[in-house]
Amino acid sequence: MAGCFITFEGGEGAGKSTQIARLKNRLGQLAQPVIVTREPGGSPHAEEIRAFILGGHAKHLGPFAEALLFAAARIDHLDKTITPALRSGTHVLCDRFADSTRAYQGSVGNIDKGLIDQLETVTLQGVKPHLTFILDLPAEVGLARAGARQAGKGEGADRFEEEDISFHQSLRQAYLSIAQAEPKRCVVINADQDPDEVETAIWTALRERLPPMTEPATRPLDVA
Ligand code: T5A
Numbered sequence: 001m002a003g004c005f006i007t008f009e010g011g012e013g014a015g016k017s018t019q020i021a022r023l024k025n026r027l028g029q030l031a032q033p034v035i036v037t038r039e040p041g042g043s044p045h046a047e048e049i050r051a052f053i054l055g056g057h058a059k060h061l062g063p064f065a066e067a068l069l070f071a072a073a074r075i076d077h078l079d080k081t082i083t084p085a086l087r088s089g090t091h092v093l094c095d096r097f098a099d100s101t102r103a104y105q106g107s108v109g110n111i112d113k114g115l116i117d118q119l120e121t122v123t124l125q126g127v128k129p130h131l132t133f134i135l136d137l138p139a140e141v142g143l144a145r146a147g148a149r150q151a152g153k154g155e156g157a158d159r160f161e162e163e164d165i166s167f168h169q170s171l172r173q174a175y176l177s178i179a180q181a182e183p184k185r186c187v188v189i190n191a192d193q194d195p196d197e198v199e200t201a202i203w204t205a206l207r208e209r210l211p212p213m214t215e216p217a218t219r220p221l222d223v224a
Helices: 016-029 044-054 063-087 098-108 113-124 139-153 165-181 195-209
Strands: 005-010 034-038 091-095 131-136 186-190
Touching: 005 016, 005 098, 005 165, 016 034, 016 091, 016 131, 016 195, 034 063, 044 063, 063 091, 063 098, 063 113, 098 113, 098 165, 131 165, 131 195, 139 165, 165 186, 186 195
Parallel strands: 005 091, 005 131, 034 091, 131 186
Antiparallel strands: none
């Protein structure tokens, strides 16, 4: 793989989409080839599965069935979007990935860790993010941001946003545990600050972890 695979994780309203757009802009100014994608979704069939899950249609099946549906969407997303981009030397910025299944369905949904590990192995087929930014903030702050944005658009809460506060507080701890278990891949970013400060923290970490990405692209990428 010639491109870098970077994922953004965190609770609801953490600011992932905002920061992904800013990072894409910065990389574009350096002529770095980059695409932005998201989970669940990121390919036509995965977007269909997204609508089904976030519409709440799989909730009654329980967390493991939901994890299988997220995995099915992920297989198509990898196959159609992520892997071809990385092979062609394009960086991929992805809004949520396998850590979301580990946190939401695994830790908070109480699915056995060994089962989540096995599911991840068969789903990812060895494709792992080079770097994962975990945007960390109190659950109440993130939910308030997500709620305000939805109110502005006249939308309601989705399948997971409507869970109670203890669900979202557990989620925050689940992400911090993931970061603690994989410090080489994960960087925790304080997302409870001004968007410009969050952007600077992300750029600084990127420069430390993947320096070729933060320089002008003057030759074919060789950063695998
Ligand atoms: N899910 C997903 C699983 O359960 N398992 C899985 O395996 C996967 C892949 C996806 C849902 O599916 C679940 C997790 C999710 O519940 P989604 O619609 O894609 O749902 O929603 P989220 O990924 O949660 O994304 P959000 O859009 O809710 O949040 P973001 O992208 O983190 O936040 P963003 O950038 O849209 O910002 C939210 C609001 O806050 C403002 C923005 O302007 C916006 O209005 N904002 C800030 N305000 C103040 N300070 C800052 N620093 C700010 N940054 C942004």
